[in-house]
Amino acid sequence: MKIGVFSTKPYDREYFEKYENTHHYSVTYFETALNSHTAGLTVGFDVVCVFVNDSVGKDTIEQLSKNGIKLIALRCAGYNNVDLKSAKKHNIKVVRVPAYSPEAVAEHTVALILTLNRKTHKAYNRVREGNFSLKNLIGFNLSGKTVGVIGTGQIGIAFCRIIKGFGCNIVAFDITKSEELVKLGVQYLPLNEVLQRSDILSLHCPLNPKTKHLVNEESIALMKDGVMVINTSRGALINTVDVIQGLSDKKIGYLGIDVYEQEENLFFEDLSESIIQDDQILRLNSFPNVLITSHQAYFTKEAMEQITTTTLNNIEAFDKGLELKNEVT
Structure with missing residues (x-):
């Protein structure tokens, strides 16, 4: 063979x-x-x-x-x-x-949330330059926040277990309920209600014709002002153009992505000496409240x-x- x-x-x-x-x-x-x-x-x-x-x-x-x-x-x-x-x-x-290792992706998801919230990546760079100021580094308590989980397969379940430990309230949407999560206290709701109630929205569903561009202009409009959106699943779950607009309008307060709609031309390669031709990834990188990792959530x-x-x-x-x-x- x-x-x-x-x-x-x-x-x-x-x-x-x-x-x-x-x-x-x-x-x-x-x-x-x-x-x-x-x-x-x-x-x-x-x-x-x-x-x-x-x-x-x-x-x-x-x-x-x-x-x-x-x-x-x-x-x-x-x-x-x-x-x-x-x-x-x-x-x-x-x-x-x-x-x-569903835990690998789930743990990376939490890492994105904590980093975006507490700005540890920015604090690290500041301190290395001798800047010990706390200006603009303020975050928020995760405890008591409502976390919306779309997709409760093995990764979604692992993520819910972890985020529950922070004292978060969890609402979820999936076509099939996880009895384990129901016992954990996760409340299953229609998709629109999950979008409306979430302070943090985390995507853990597969990519198919029904889920493509799940996060788009219409769904973003339903979300809370300043919502945090996290995607460690598949890039095309998010309509990048609409998310950029949501960031510009300050509707989306934080964006953390480990996957990207056009990642096949970028991710897993060292392009540090190249001129990147993808205007959308360059635009995303220009926002101070966006954190992008290069499809490494699984990488343990x-x-x-x-x-x-x-x-x-x-x-x-x-x-x-x-x-x-x-x-x-």
């Missing part, structure tokens, strides 16, 4: 090399992303392993099929970048890592181990003709 791993970074290779010998597969690493222009690299492979910003659309899948690819192994939970209908048409199976040792082992186990199950427990259909 020959595996081509795309969008490989040094840390990906480190963890794959740590575990690949136990599976005895031939693994080739490509730094480039997989898309219709690079699909030619898959000749001679049985499996392609891809990440969040690989583009596995119809044209790419047609080329993968011609090249004999039998399995697309996502080393992530989301699969919105894969054309599942085309994969099924060409009899290519798709597997994913449905959960990997524990999560990397789970991602790697689950991915390799998915491939092994396919190779041996076993049930694909993590198949995306």
Whole structure:
């Protein structure tokens, strides 16, 4: 079984090399992303392993099929970048890592909230420059605030457990209620009520046609003045243009994002010596109340181990003709 791993970074290779010998597969690493222009690299492979910003659309899948690819192994939970209908048409199976250390993403979400609120990133830079002033560093108590959670899967549940410890009131929206969260005291409400009542709004839902641009001009209008919006899920849950307007109008008081609508052209790369052509990310960076991290919420040792082992186990199950427990259909 020959595996081509795309969008490989040094840390990906480190963890794959740590575990690949136990599976005895031939693994080739490509730094480039997989898309219709690079699909030619898959000749001679049985499996392609891809990440969040690989583009596995119809044209790419047609080329993968011609090249004999039998399995697309996502080393992530989301699969919105894969054309599942085309994969099924060409009899290519798709597997994913449905959960990997939900606590990692949940904890990073809380880190964004605390940093935006208490401005520790600004205080750090000030003190290093000998500036010990507290001017403009004032924050607010999390205790007693209402936190709205959209999406209460494993990450949403982990986030609710943590934020509950701060003494927050939690309201949530999801098509399925978590009994664990109900017992924790989380109140499930219609989406509009969650938007209206939240001091802090945290997104933890998948990206699909129903959730795309969930945060938009209309939904922002329902929110409290000065609301804090946090997104560690998928970039396109937020309409960036509308959020920029919300920040300009001071309707949105804080924005923390670990994902971005056009991140495939930016994230995971060192562009410090480049002229960034994305005007929207530049505009977001110009706001003093915006904090952006580069899709690192998942990035812990524990999560990397789970991602790697689950991915390799998915491939092994396919190779041996076993049930694909993590198949995306």
